[in-house]
Amino acid sequence: MESEKVKIAVIDPVGEKAGMNYYNIGLLGGLSKLGVQTHLFSNSSSTPYRVSLYPYFGLFFKSKIFQAWNEFSGYLKSFVKCKYIGVDYVIMHVFSTQFFFLLFFLIAKLLSLKVIAIAHDVSSLASDDSSLNKKLIYNYLCEYVVVHNKFSAAEIKGVLSSEKIANGLAVIQQGGYLDLVNPKITKKDAIRQLGLSDDKRYILFFGQIKQTKRLDLLIKSLAYVPNANLIIAGRPWKSNFDEYQQLIEELRLESRVIKMIRFVSDEERELLMKAADIAAFPYEEIYQSAALLMSMTYGLAPVTSDIPAFQEVIENHKNGRVFKNGDFEHLGMVLQEMLKDDKTLMKLKESSLQTIKEDFSWINIAKEYKKTFNL
Numbered sequence: 001m002e003s004e005k006v007k008i009a010v011i012d013p014v015g016e017k018a019g020m021n022y023y024n025i026g027l028l029g030g031l032s033k034l035g036v037q038t039h040l041f042s043n044s045s046s047t048p049y050r051v052s053l054y055p056y057f058g059l060f061f062k063s064k065i066f067q068a069w070n071e072f073s074g075y076l077k078s079f080v081k082c083k084y085i086g087v088d089y090v091i092m093h094v095f096s097t098q099f100f101f102l103l104f105f106l107i108a109k110l111l112s113l114k115v116i117a118i119a120h121d122v123s124s125l126a127s128d129d130s131s132l133n134k135k136l137i138y139n140y141l142c143e144y145v146v147v148h149n150k151f152s153a154a155e156i157k158g159v160l161s162s163e164k165i166a167n168g169l170a171v172i173q174q175g176g177y178l179d180l181v182n183p184k185i186t187k188k189d190a191i192r193q194l195g196l197s198d199d200k201r202y203i204l205f206f207g208q209i210k211q212t213k214r215l216d217l218l219i220k221s222l223a224y225v226p227n228a229n230l231i232i233a234g235r236p237w238k239s240n241f242d243e244y245q246q247l248i249e250e251l252r253l254e255s256r257v258i259k260m261i262r263f264v265s266d267e268e269r270e271l272l273m274k275a276a277d278i279a280a281f282p283y284e285e286i287y288q289s290a291a292l293l294m295s296m297t298y299g300l301a302p303v304t305s306d307i308p309a310f311q312e313v314i315e316n317h318k319n320g321r322v323f324k325n326g327d328f329e330h331l332g333m334v335l336q337e338m339l340k341d342d343k344t345l346m347k348l349k350e351s352s353l354q355t356i357k358e359d360f361s362w363i364n365i366a367k368e369y370k371k372t373f374n375l
Helices: 020-033 064-085 099-110 131-140 150-156 162-167 187-194 215-224 242-250 266-275 290-297 328-340 342-359 362-373
Strands: 007-011 037-041 051-054 089-094 115-119 144-147 169-171 201-206 228-233 257-260 278-281 301-305 321-323
Touching (some): 007 020, 020 290, 020 362, 037 064, 051 064, 064 099, 089 099, 115 131, 144 150, 150 169, 162 169, 187 266, 201 215, 201 266, 201 290, 215 228, 215 242, 215 328, 278 290, 278 328, 290 301, 301 328, 301 342, 328 342
Parallel strands (some): 007 089, 037 051, 089 115, 115 144, 144 169, 201 228, 278 301, 301 321
16 A cells, blocks of 8 residues: 555544543654654644644533533544545544444444554453453454553453454554653753742652552552652542542641642643652553653653553663552552662663653654554
């Protein structure tokens, strides 16, 4: 397939609501640099490079009915436009396989659109998957299934046919976000603009607050790290912040926890990533983490649980630190070790950024897409 004739579209209703716009722009930007004609159907306000933007989806809705209608009508308009302009492949992100989402794959199939499904969460972290829907989507309603690491590939093989495993499954990682970093903003600037203290060290928990991300472990670990404060930045997902607030109060940590329990803007993200020294990921379950790659892009030293998906990115003592999954005491000890030696911490931060530059380049990922799907 000649590159200049290839048309690729991403349809994504999440977009700026949860940082998926960075992923979409990274992937489509990389493909556009390789001569692929790219289209983004989402809620993004702007795109770099030569990516055609169609803002067919809204952002936040108070009513679930309005939200459902926004998603349904947005997908429908996107599919019709893709058919009209002759898109070769439609990329769809999969986090859950509920019936409502199955419906969109059925519509794409009826319109004879070829779909590449990116399986972010092989099994929904909200436990709302349907095994039947999952098999239908991945085996019959898409041309290819993409996962981001070997762990996810091993997990998803349980629902794929032997034919799909042999000819329709690809392991292609997601990329970092080097183009997002504003070099004009320094650490000192960020601390000042956020109203933080320049004589404190900051540990950052960034992103949607989900039960499986075990923020409670991180809060408990602060007792072992007296020389650092914790910044929590993000919105609760399918829960509220009450249980964490209660824990903070019980442990008398109010003065050491900075809370931004809401949507975090791009400008605020820039400041938070610059102000912090360590990014913490105490997750008990995850298939991949864009927040981890984002923090490494900014040169933060990551500390993660020792679950398989993280072990494919983080090498303990080299580009980050690892603690025993579920063990807040061990997490606290590791955090204390990281903060007591500035030279070692700096090496971790430098190696973290180098990992992104060498192993998580969107242009290399785009080349992998071209090669894998013969674009």
